[in-house]
Amino acid sequence: IVDQIKLWQLELDRFRQEDGILFRDFISTKEYTAVSEYAQDIGALIWKNDKTRMFFVPEKSAKDITEFVNKLT
Amino acid sequence: MPSAIRGTLIECDPAIRTLILMMDVGSNDLILEELDETHLLVDSNKVNYIRNELNSRLSKNLFNPDEEEQ
Numbered sequence: 429i430v431d432q433i434k435l436w437q438l439e440l441d442r443f444r445q446e447d448g449i450l451f452r453d454f455i456s457t458k459e460y461t462a463v464s465e466y467a468q469d470i471g472a473l474i475w476k477n478d479k480t481r482m483f484f485v486p487e488k489s490a491k492d493i494t495e496f497v498n499k500l501t
Numbered sequence: 502m503p504s505a506i507r508g509t510l511i512e513c514d515p516a517i518r519t520l521i522l523m524m525d526v527g528s529n530d531l532i533l534e535e536l537d538e539t540h541l542l543v544d545s546n547k548v549n550y551i552r553n554e555l556n557s558r559l560s561k562n563l564f565n566p567d568e569e570e571q
Contacts, residue, residue: 442512442513442514442517443511443512443513443514443517443552443555444511444512444513445509445510445511445512445548446509446510446512447508447509447510447545448507448508448509448510449505449506449507449508450505450506450508450510450533450534450536450542451503451504451505452503452504452506452534453503453504454503455502455503459503460503463503474510475510475512475536475540477536477537480536482534482536484510484536484542487507490505494505497502497503501502
């Protein structure tokens with residue numbers, strides 16, 4: 429049982445959380461690539477999935493990214 | 502124009518992720534997006550609930566083998 433407790437403790441230690449904003453529903457791979465690369469360049473990218481065209485950034489970076497998107501279109 | 506969704510990114514083990522998915526089955530109000538095998542986007546107001554629920558479900562699992570032995 430002690431081993432089990434240690435195991436579950438490890439599992440919960442691997443539970444990490446971060447508040448922020450998910451960007452999704454990009455109309456094209458081109459738009460997704462441009463915006464996610466911009467997020468990467470400003471050091472905001474926490475997580476991304478190229479296949480589903482989504483990425484996650486801290487809330488403080490969301491405004492910069494939205495402005496970048498508006499400039500694109 | 503992409504959409505922007507506010508929430509909490511959770512990074513965890515696939516086993517823990519499955520437990521969280523099971524918690525959402527009844528209420529459907531925890532998970533905003535299933536991101537990949539180790540990430541979920543959840544409602545930020547529900548993160549404490551999820552942690553507490555995980556702790557209680559994991560401790561129940563620990564005690565089940567004892568009950569069966571008795």
